[in-house]
Amino acid sequence: MGKHIYVHNPFCAGKCPYCDFYSVAEPSLIEDYYDCAAREVKLWAKQLENSEMFSDDCEGAGCSVYFGGGTPSYPDATYIVNLMKTIVREFKIPEDSENTIEINPSSITGEKAGLYRDAGFNRASVGIQSLDDGILKTLGRRHDSAAAAAAVAILQDAGFRNISADLIIGVPGQTTDGIIRDIELFEHMGIKHISTYSLTIEEGTPFYKKYRHLEDVMPPETEREMYHKSRDFLAATGFVPYEISNSALPGYQSRHNSSCWRGEEYAAIGAGAHGYLDSVRFGHKDDVKDYINVLQDIAASDRIPEGLIYREEVMSIGDKMREYPFLRLRTTEGIDRVEFERRFGMALDEVFPKAIKDNVSRGLLEDCGRYVRLSSSGLDFASLVMEDFL
Ligand code: SF4
Structure with missing residues (x-):
């Protein structure tokens, strides 16, 4: 990373x-x-x-x-x-x-x-x-x-x-x-x-x-x-x-x-910014004035102040497993079976047998051996296919 x-x-x-x-x-x-x-x-x-x-x-x-x-x-x-x-x-x-x-x-x-x-x-x-x-x-x-x-x-x-x-x-x-x-x-x-x-x-x-x-x-x-x-x-x-x-x-x-x-972590700075750190997805409020007020109030603090981050979602291993195909299907390369198993210690096909089988048979996913990716017609139904992995 x-x-x-x-x-x-x-x-x-x-x-x-x-x-x-x-x-x-x-x-x-x-x-x-x-x-x-x-x-x-x-x-x-x-x-x-x-x-x-x-x-x-x-x-x-x-x-x-x-x-x-x-x-x-x-x-x-x-x-x-x-x-x-x-x-x-x-x-x-x-x-x-x-x-x-x-x-x-x-x-x-x-x-x-x-x-x-x-x-x-x-x-x-x-x-x-x-x-x-x-x-x-x-x-x-x-x-x-x-x-x-x-x-x-x-x-x-x-x-x-x-x-x-x-x-x-x-x-x-x-x-x-x-x-x-x-x-x-x-x-x-x-x-x-x-x-x-x-x-x-x-x-x-x-x-x-x-x-x-x-x-x-x-x-x-x-x-x-x-x-x-x-x-x-x-x-x-x-x-x-x-x-x-x-x-x-x-x-x-x-x-x-x-x-x-690839699901990598990133810091996020500023009102309305969303980030992902230490397995937590978080967001700042969409409010410039509130952002300024919170940060001007902190004086000599060395911690991110409470109130700056309004939304936090701790990502469990299960959440990360479901999110990985969701993110990877956006890419032309698709979901990498080898990478999935390396990250999560389980085979992609064991975790999502139905989502893969159903969408391949509908012609929305292509099974290319190591990779599973959206087909040309699957690009038009990307969000529906992705939902099947959530
Ligand atoms: S208002 Fe216009 S310029 Fe500003 S973010 Fe939206 S699209 Fe971009």
Whole structure:
């Protein structure tokens, strides 16, 4: 296992109408928030200093730091840079760590990109979503296709070689040809990793009012066709699909996300951040003000304060056994029978005979000897198949 750290930046310039992630548009809280995030980093580092995460074995296994959001490129870069420096120092992050920052095309500048590189970020994940201005308008994004291309060029000029782009599929008005064109353009721009997410309509968002019956304007079979054709095209273009939503040129798979799909542990910093440490899955409250209040109150404490973590789930061996196939089925490789037995001391087929047999006979799983993975049609019913292992 490597050393992995997730940091949540909950600030955005405004709310996109389809988004239900936790984010706020309250710039007056940014300074206090990052001051508290640095405190939290120091507390975790102290609490974990004798854990496996700080062992030498861990260093050699490949580490990662991931700044997600929200929009990490929205606050002044000084906050991000200072927090990153604190993480590198306190967690002893090695030089070959994969350090990602999510970038919104509407808030990146050459100066920010240079500061991120100097602070040790070597991977950028850009929320482009589409290179069609009509689709970007439908999505209510703050950037257009020219700004997206400019953002990628800015990052490349600053020295980012490992750039990922997000692409949303299933947007009203979108076509398969349009998505293929976007992928071609990504390739020409030098993008190394592409994440394709299906638009989902979440209750409570403006999109819920407008597109509650999305199927009327984007039939599910059309969306599925877009998904499969884009996946095939990505593979034909050299972007190997390695997970349900992620494809990469060889050597550019996300180390951070891959560690999550292997069920590895990771620290989580910030309001709304979820982590997994010492066999406990935990979450911070989705509340920036509460986060600041709790951490400003602790004075000289050297323990994570009560009240910072609101949800904790201790993972028993049985929980881990059920979770492992759930996570691994997201990946193209699938569930590894050898790895399962090594981890849990039992054969996969002894623990899940019915889930495997039923889904193989329905054509939703492929049994490939050492590996059991979703078939092409299984990709459309992934959550149902996964539930059979829970
Ligand atoms: S920028 Fe990203 S996190 Fe922020 S509101 Fe838009 S989709 Fe949500």
